[in-house]
Amino acid sequence: MPRVPSLLSALTLAMLIGGTPLVAHAAETELEQQLVSARQEGSIWTAFALNRHLNPFKLSIDVKDGRATLNGRVESDVQKDLAEQVALSVEGIDSVDNRIEVDSAIAEGNPPGLVQHLEDATLAATVKSKLLWNSNTRGLDIQVRSENGAITLSGNAQTSAAKELAGQLAENTEGVSQVFNHLSISSADSSSSEVQTAVEEARENISDGWITSKVKASFLYSRNLDGLNIEVNTQDGLVTLRGKVLSNAEKRLAMDIARNIRGVRGVDADALLVNS
Template identity: 50%
Template sequence: MRQLRRLVLMAVCSTLVVASPTRSLAREGVTQQVHEARQEGSVWTAFAFNRHLSPFSLNVDVEGSVATLTGTVENEVKRELAEQVALGIDGIETVDNRIRVDPGVRPRLVSVAAVDERLDDATVEARVKSKLLWNTRTEGLDIGVESREGLVTLSGESASAQARELAGKLAASTEGVERVDNAIRVTGEPGTVARAQSEVAQAGNLLGDAWITGRVKTRFLSSDNLGALDISVRTDEGVVHLAGTVATAAEKELAVETARNVRGVLDVQAASLKVAG
């Protein structure tokens, strides 16, 4: 079924490119927005797994190759560290560091369970954004998405009441969403709706890799046998690639099975995960 959806999407996109140069340019813009959303997830995941930064509430917004960072940390060293971590993400060339320094800010104690919960919120936001980006009536709107423990809050402006209602329905039908607070303001005239549902389904997969990588790392960290091991994790279209060195074949097998049991993982490649000796 997944392969069928991809073939259908490829056929639809090919038709759009031939039939409408304007639509092709619009699609490029949407693809760029999806790419930016994935980069935001990658930066956030890097923050979540950095022991110096994870206790602080930091936010990232990516536009083009520029990442804008906001939040508060306790000293200048950690402010600069956040900037360097963001610059380490592929495609991020410039960082607009708006993080404030407040010596009085109290770092939070972050457990593995808490990181897991924050990753759930991040992936729900990504899924909702992807649906909005790939729908004709919502792709051009400036809609903010925030998720917290199943509650998704939509903000921004809409050209019509119909588009606002559609954005709310798209968010409500997303996996992991329990309630929607639709705070989008209506400012213009109604538009039209025209998009194959297969595109929406496919877009939901484009933003999953950063979440899967974070979830696999979380599972490793929470394991008594894997938490202390230096295993790198990379995900490409649902396929997890493991690399590094472990002490025994049993540890390698456990790492592979742990990754394979994470929701969304299609396959695990571990040829680069070596057994010492």
């Protein structure tokens, strides 16, 4: 990538800090696009799992900006074309990069059942969502794959701490049996990225309703927390937790989860009681 002249860099940073609402809008738009892509991936996974001609095969799916990339192996050209048509049938998918290989020697053997296909699709979408909601991992380039309950993370993280956090978020997801954290640490652009992220977060105006829904969902997704007994309210970015938990460890976990959701300015857990 060519070096950006220092004057242009200064002007760009000045625009970011100068108060334009376009920064917040662009950041929020990018997040929404990522969430849409995650949902579309889940929809394609489900469609493959429900199709008896495709569910015996291990196919991988990656969606970005309405373009689905398919990988894996099938027995025939008919199945390869079918996978492409199924992906195109999902709302919002405009094009497909079909990299599926045809191998007539594939033995179907004992394919994973429909239930496992659906569980893996749901797990991958759940972990992706948690990473996008978290203020410390939302901007990372992370791909999530689930197979028989095992989550594999690949892509880039800016620091070892960010890599570790991504792994912890995946491990703490209900239904995940193990996590293979293959994230690479690439700190080349970390300084400029951290500055931009800090400016964006300062400019974002995330609704209280969005925060409340994501805190509740994160509680329900957590393996070590009974989220059904916790009431969540948000006002001006301040999250208030009420209800009962089984231990001080659960209370601390609930506070940590809420604190790290994007847009949260503080957490009040005085009314979250520990059962004696």
